[in-house]
Amino acid sequence: MTHTAQVVVIGGGQAGLAVGYHLRRQGVDFVILDAQTTPGGAWQHAWDSLRLFSPAACSSLPGRLMPPQTGETYPDAQHVVEYLVDYEKRYELPVERPVRVLGVYRDGPLLRVDTDSGTWQACAVISATGTWWRPFLPAVPGxxxxxxxxxxxxxxxxxxxxxxxxxxxxxxxxxxxxxxxxxxxxxxxxxxxxxxxxxLADDIDGRVLFDAATARRRALDEGRTDTGGVASLGxxxxxxxxxxxxxxxxxxxxxxxxxxxxxxxxxxxxxxxxxxxxxxCTGFRPALSHLAPLQLRGRRGHIATSGTRAVDEPRLHLLGYGDWTVPASATLIGVGRPAREAAREIAGLLA
Known part of the structure; x- marks a missing residue:
């Protein structure tokens, strides 16, 4: 069965929900396809004691402050899951799950999204699959x-x-x-x-890190001296x-x-x-195998982007992968601004 939408968002975690909020405000017809059986993104798979780096109010998606967790300055992963569940429901975001995206293809003036439950055709696609699903293990002898x-x-x-x-x-x-x-x-x-x-110093948390990352990107964009960003702090x-x-x-x-x-x-x-x-605990790589049919990777394996937009395929945006696209975009507090800009740019494309 073939479905249609102006925009298909791949991934129903924090990045997918944030851009869904802004697409709704732009009046765009969209669907969010999420491979998980329940809402909450990667947070529902985290270890039990995981804590955010910032207080709840400074770890929020656009439009809705995260409420504080009773007795905790830094909320745990389950509190984040509950917040994301409420966020998705509050804004009535059109999430379909579980839907696993198999590949994205050019289809004339449209992009075709093949899934394990049918095909979607869209004018634009936003990939928001994150990195959790592609853990990196170094090659070690023995x-x-x-x-x-x-x-x-x-x-x-x-x-x-x-x-x-x-x-x-x-x-x-x-x-x-x-x-x-x-x-x-x-x-x-x-x-x-x-x-x-x-x-880092004990009084530094995610708020300071977000400000440092943003200041570094602004300095680089304006041709000023590299501030070092988060790496300069610890x-x-x-x-x-x-x-x-x-x-x-x-x-x-x-x-x-x-x-x-x-x-x-x-x-x-x-x-x-x-x-x-x-x-x-050796990090992750972007989960982008679904984009392989578009053949956008360069010699170093990265897809060239301008902001969140793929340079060689302007109908595709990549959101929530960290500094590669936009500084701090892999965080709750940092994904809101690039999500807004991506939604605006796509609305302009559709117009």
Missing amino acids: RGAFGGRLLHTVEYRRPQDFAGRRVIVVGGGNSGAQIAADLAYETQMTWVTQRPPRF DIVAVPPVREARNRGLLKASRVFTRLVPGGVEWADGTRAEAEAIIW
């Missing part, structure tokens, strides 16, 4: 010989699953620090990072659980090992450590 449990951030849930075991957490970003702090009390945890961890936001574990001396990181060996890991000098599980 992986096949290890014999223990290897998992990525996306598979971690709670410290009780590893109680009393020897666990190595790899990664010096926020995910690595939060999961290391989570495991520091109930496991024999070792934290390893590429470089010494850089904790890598890890000291949310309360991380701060507490750090202050107790439980977050002392070692340099990352060079290879895996049976039952553990080995460093370049031959030192070894036993491990029953390794959790790789």
Whole structure:
């Protein structure tokens, strides 16, 4: 069966909902296709103790402030899910789920979106699939010989699953620090990072990071000196659980090992450590396999964009993938502005 809409949005997480809000305000006919069975985007799959970096009021999508979570300055993932469920319902956004998009194709003056439940034809497509669905695992020698449990951030849930075991957490970003702090009390945890961890000052949270990213982009666009943005401040936001574990001396990181060996890991000098599980907090890549038929990737694998618009296919916008498209656009607070601009540009295209 073939369906039609002026705009097809692929992904019903925070980016898809934000752009849906602005498309509605522009009077555009659109549909949001979400592969998940329930609302909440990637947040519904996060580990139990995950915390936002900013207070609720500073972690909101356009048009609706996130209410505070009782007893918490920094809301947890379940609170975010509840907010997104309410947001979708409040604005009566036309989300269809579960619908898995298989590919996007040029079809004369239209774009064709093939799914596992039919085909859509649209004048424009917005890809808002994020990165959670494409975890990155580095190639490390000896992986096949290890014999223990290897998992990525996306598979971690709670410290009780590893109680009393020897666990190595790899990664010096926020995910690595939060999961290391989570495991520091109930496991024999070792934290390893590429470089010494850089904790931000305790009074810095997501609001400051958003302002820093925005100022850097503005400086670069205006030809001024690069301010360094978020990277100039540090890598890890000291949310309360991380701060507490750090202050107790439980977050002392070692340099990352060079290879895996049976039952553990080995460093370049031959030192070894036993491990029953390794959790790789090593980031993500954009989930864009559905756009492969458009053949837009350059030599480095990126799709060239101007803002959120694909340079070589002006009917396609990419939203919510971070600095690649717009600074901080992979965050709740940061996705609103590029969502508004994308909706305006598409409305102009349709006009």
